[in-house]
Amino acid sequence: MASVPPGFKPGIANLERAWGCSPDLIADAQWSGMDAIDLETLQDFCRTERKLLIFRAPGGNGRDVRGLGLEIRPKPAWMKQKTHGSWIVDGGRFYTSDWDLLSAWQRSGAGYSRYELAADTRQTTEFLKRINRQLLFPLQHGANDDYLDEQGRPKNTAIGSKFIAIDETGRIDRCETQAVMKAYYATRGLVPWLYG
Numbered sequence: 022m023a024s025v026p027p028g029f030k031p032g033i034a035n036l037e038r039a040w041g042c043s044p045d046l047i048a049d050a051q052w053s054g055m056d057a058i059d060l061e062t063l064q065d066f067c068r069t070e071r072k073l074l075i076f077r078a079p080g081g082n083g084r085d086v087r088g089l090g091l092e093i094r095p096k097p098a099w100m101k102q103k104t105h106g107s108w109i110v111d112g113g114r115f116y117t118s119d120w121d122l123l124s125a126w127q128r129s130g131a132g133y134s135r136y137e138l139a140a141d142t143r144q145t146t147e148f149l150k151r152i153n154r155q156l157l158f159p160l161q162h163g164a165n166d167d168y169l170d171e172q173g174r175p176k177n178t179a180i181g182s183k184f185i186a187i188d189e190t191g192r193i194d195r196c197e198t199q200a201v202m203k204a205y206y207a208t209r210g211l212v213p214w215l216y217g
Contacts, residue, residue, distance in 0.1 A: 049193050053078035053185045055120060055158075062155050064191035070151075071189040073126040073133055073209070075202075077165070078183035078195075079119075120158060123180060123202075124166040124211065128189040132210045138163030166215060175215045 037047050042057035050057035055078070067074055125148075126133035138145045145163040153159035168176045184196040186205060196202040199216060206214045 046193075049185065049195065052195060053183065054080040055185065059120070059156050059158050060185075060187070060193065062157075063152075063187050064193070066152055066155060067187045067189055068191050071128040072136060073128065073186065073188045073211075075123040075125075075184055075186045075205075077121040077123050077181045078185050079121070080181075080183055119161045120156075122160065122162075122164040123184060124164045126209075126211060135166075135211075137167050139167040139169075178216060180216060 037050065037057040040058050042050075042061055046057040046060055049055075050060055053060075053076070055076070063074060066072070122138065125136040125138050127136040136144075136148075138148055140163060142163075149160055149163075165175060165177055165180060170176050180199070182198055184202045184205075186194045186196065188194070194205065196205050203214050203216070206212070
């Protein structure tokens with residue numbers, strides 16, 4: 022788990038600069054609504070585990086409250102109130118958008134195979150333990166693509182419109198729309214695309 026560098030000024034962007042995050046990484050964080058420190062950690066994780074992780078970008082101004090010295094938690098799965106890219110207060114605690122995984126893929130040979138992260142599986146539990154011990158803002162659940170109904174359709178089709186992908190080389194790709202994300206799936210051989 023990362024620790025706060027000495028002498029940082031409040032605010033997530035100041036914390037990211039003090040941590041030594043690159044300007045490109047900070048720009049990716051600002052675009053996505055995620056934090057550069059966690060993006061850097063995710064890059065290292067993807068390189069080490071040879072994974073491609075795709076996240077729905079939370080966007081909004083939830084970033085603004087992180088790094089202020091307040092305890093800000095990722096919104097837990099049981100909390101149904103939407104943050105809409107901002108933050109909510111419940112029981113005197115601040116919550117903001119968590120990092121929602123759309124899908125996870127394992128590099129295998131020249132392509133990728135699905136790395137399934139469905140609800141309540143051993144693989145998901147072990148994956149979350151491995152990744153969350155490194156993140157400042159822990160993941161709350163598995164991947165949306167793997168939460169399917171009895172007909173094999175995603176239970177949640179409201180996947181948003183912005184996505185960020187981190188591949189096994191640590192490369193970060195921004196996908197500005199669902200159409201761009203669908204094309205990204207096709208280009209990388211990530212099948213099936215479940216969202217129309």
